[in-house]
Amino acid sequence: MAKSLGMRYVCSNCGAVSSSYTGRCVQCGEWNTLEQQVEITTATAGASGHTLKIESVVKAASTKTPRILTNISEVDGVLGGGLVAGSVNLLAGQPGIGKSTLLLQVAYNIAKEHKVLYVSGEESARQVGLRAERLGASHKDMQLAVSTVANDIAATIVEGKYDVVVVDSVQAVSVNEIASAAGTVSQITNSTQLLTAAAKATGTALLLVGHVTKEGSIAGPKVLEHIVDVVLQLEGDRYGGFKILRAIKNRYGSTNETGIFEMGEQGLKPVENPSKALLAERQVSDGSIVHATMEGSRPLLVEVQALVNTTSYGYPKRTASGIDLTRVNLLIAMLEKRTKLKLADKDIYVNIVGGIRLGEPAADLAVCMAIASAAKGLKLKKNAVVFGEVGLSGEVRHVPYLEKRLAETKKLGFEAAIGPRVRSGKKPAILMPVADIRTALNTFLEKD
Numbered sequence: 001m002a003k004s005l006g007m008r009y010v011c012s013n014c015g016a017v018s019s020s021y022t023g024r025c026v027q028c029g030e031w032n033t034l035e036q037q038v039e040i041t042t043a044t045a046g047a048s049g050h051t052l053k054i055e056s057v058v059k060a061a062s063t064k065t066p067r068i069l070t071n072i073s074e075v076d077g078v079l080g081g082g083l084v085a086g087s088v089n090l091l092a093g094q095p096g097i098g099k100s101t102l103l104l105q106v107a108y109n110i111a112k113e114h115k116v117l118y119v120s121g122e123e124s125a126r127q128v129g130l131r132a133e134r135l136g137a138s139h140k141d142m143q144l145a146v147s148t149v150a151n152d153i154a155a156t157i158v159e160g161k162y163d164v165v166v167v168d169s170v171q172a173v174s175v176n177e178i179a180s181a182a183g184t185v186s187q188i189t190n191s192t193q194l195l196t197a198a199a200k201a202t203g204t205a206l207l208l209v210g211h212v213t214k215e216g217s218i219a220g221p222k223v224l225e226h227i228v229d230v231v232l233q234l235e236g237d238r239y240g241g242f243k244i245l246r247a248i249k250n251r252y253g254s255t256n257e258t259g260i261f262e263m264g265e266q267g268l269k270p271v272e273n274p275s276k277a278l279l280a281e282r283q284v285s286d287g288s289i290v291h292a293t294m295e296g297s298r299p300l301l302v303e304v305q306a307l308v309n310t311t312s313y314g315y316p317k318r319t320a321s322g323i324d325l326t327r328v329n330l331l332i333a334m335l336e337k338r339t340k341l342k343l344a345d346k347d348i349y350v351n352i353v354g355g356i357r358l359g360e361p362a363a364d365l366a367v368c369m370a371i372a373s374a375a376k377g378l379k380l381k382k383n384a385v386v387f388g389e390v391g392l393s394g395e396v397r398h399v400p401y402l403e404k405r406l407a408e409t410k411k412l413g414f415e416a417a418i419g420p421r422v423r424s425g426k427k428p429a430i431l432m433p434v435a436d437i438r439t440a441l442n443t444f445l446e447k448d
Contacts, residue, residue, distance in 0.1 A: 008037050010035055010037050011028060011035075014027050016028065018034065065084050065085070065252070066084070068083040068084075068110060071110075072105065072109060074260065075102075075245065078245050078246065079232075079253060083164065085163070086203040088195070088196045088206045088229050089205070089206065089229065090208045092209075092218045093234035097235070097236060098263055099168075100131070101267050102245075103168065103207055103209065108135075114141070115163050115164075116143065116166070117143045117145060117164070117165045117166070118142060118143070118166045118168070119147055119166065119167045120144070121167065121168060121173050123146075123168075124146060137267070143162070147173070148173050149173065149174065149175075150173045153167060154197070154198040157204050157206070163205065164206075165204055166209075167208050169211060170188060170209065170210055170224070171188060183219075185221045188224055189220075192227050210224070229252065230247065230250050230252065232245060232246070233248050244259070244356070246258045254297075260300075275299075275301035275302075275411075275412055278302050278356070279303060285379065286373045286377050286378055287305055287308070287371075288304075290303055291386055291387055292385045294405070299407065301412055302354060304351075304353075304367055305350070306351075307348070307351075308347070308348050309346065310346060316343075316344065316345060316347050317349075319349045320349075320350045320351075321351045327364075331367055332348060332371065335372065338393070338437060341371075341376075343375065348371060360399075361389040364388065364390035365386050369418075369444070373445055380444055380446075381444050382416045382444065383415045384417060384432070384444070385405075387399060387405055388418075389420070393436075395436050396419070396420045396421075398420045399419070402419070402428075403428075409430060415430075417432065418440060418444055419433065420434070
């Protein structure tokens with residue numbers, strides 16, 4: 001007979017241990033601070049546990065993991081080659097960004113070869129049906145259900161009739177055994193665990209929709225991201241521009257891949273050449289600089305725009321769209337200190353075209369040259385692309401993926417690339433290296 005586990009009570013205020021519950025800690029005198037804990041020892045663990053099943057790492061690695069293709073190139077690329085059977089995938093994004101639209105398109109494509117169930121917890125069957133009709137995403141093997149009960153959804157998954165199940169959304173479903181409302185921490189945690197257990201037991205690929213908070217993080221406990229296998233984030237401007245799908249976590253592939261989409265009448269469509277589309281309407285003028293950025297492992301050319309005006313108020317205004325304002329203020333301070341630019345009485349506006357958000361330091365040189373260009377009414381001498389990190393001393397620092405940035409520059413027909421010096425090896429012919437920001441401004445900016 002297994003030995004019963006002992007219980008003890010620990011005060012959360014002072015850490016005192018008691019063998020019985022007294023309501024009040026005898027050590028510090030605080031009320032209702034005693035928390036029940038199980039006394040675990042090697043003896044009790046050996047009595048209640050079982051020996052683990054051991055296998056070779058080589059044998060585990062040799063097991064083939066079947067994947068289900070979504071037949072949307074950008075989605076399959078981000079997932080690492082498609083959905084893995086038995087995986088739990090979470091797609092998060094702002095309201096109206098296109099999460100439900102994308103998953104409906106994915107479900108439709110998969111339904112051509114597999115059985116798919118789409119479970120809606122936020123919309124009626126008619127609403128989902130109308131959207132599917134508008135997108136042309138109706139298929140006889142794609143079934144639809146409306147439910148907010150995680151127990152019912154899990155029971156349906158356990159039957160094993162479906163290869164892929166979509167749940168929209170995890171914040172809308174709840175477990176019967178818990179009294180709290182849907183969307184609370186306990187409900188999200190337990191609903192996800194229940195659905196995950198059902199999916200793993202039957203080898204069903206599970207797709208969950210997740211909400212985000214106003215700060216942009218996924219709503220609910222952090223454990224939600226730990227439970228699932230893949231976390232995808234759909235970003236961009238909900239009213240226009242490109243939508244970017246990136247993997248925040250992926251147990252079955254790389255997190256360096258990104259997918260770029262554009263919303264149309266038929267839903268989200270992959271953009272074959274996003275750099276060309278972003279620069280199609282560009283007008284060459286002062287304050288306009290083309291920057292070679294990286295979205296994951298994909299090079300992308302985007303336009304950085306700057307506008308500089310003399311302020312009408314005592315305190316100059318600084319505004320940035322698509323890039324961190326703190327970083328922009330840091331670069332403005334560096335420009336005033338390391339160059340002859342006087343920006344203390346100037347309103348400065350920086351914009352990244354196309355709804356793209358720049359997060360890497362490689363955008364520093366492009367932002368600095370755009371601000372200087374707008375402040376002095378100058379343009380680039382050459383039809384060039386700019387990239388490079390700029391330090392507080394004004395030095396231009398090395399950035400990764402130099403070859404990919406230069407290859408995209410050549411592909412779009414630019415004559416040169418202005419960037420940091422090459423650390424080792426032969427300098428590429430298209431690269432025009434600069435050592436510091438003052439050299440870059442004096443060498444490559446000229447009057448219109």
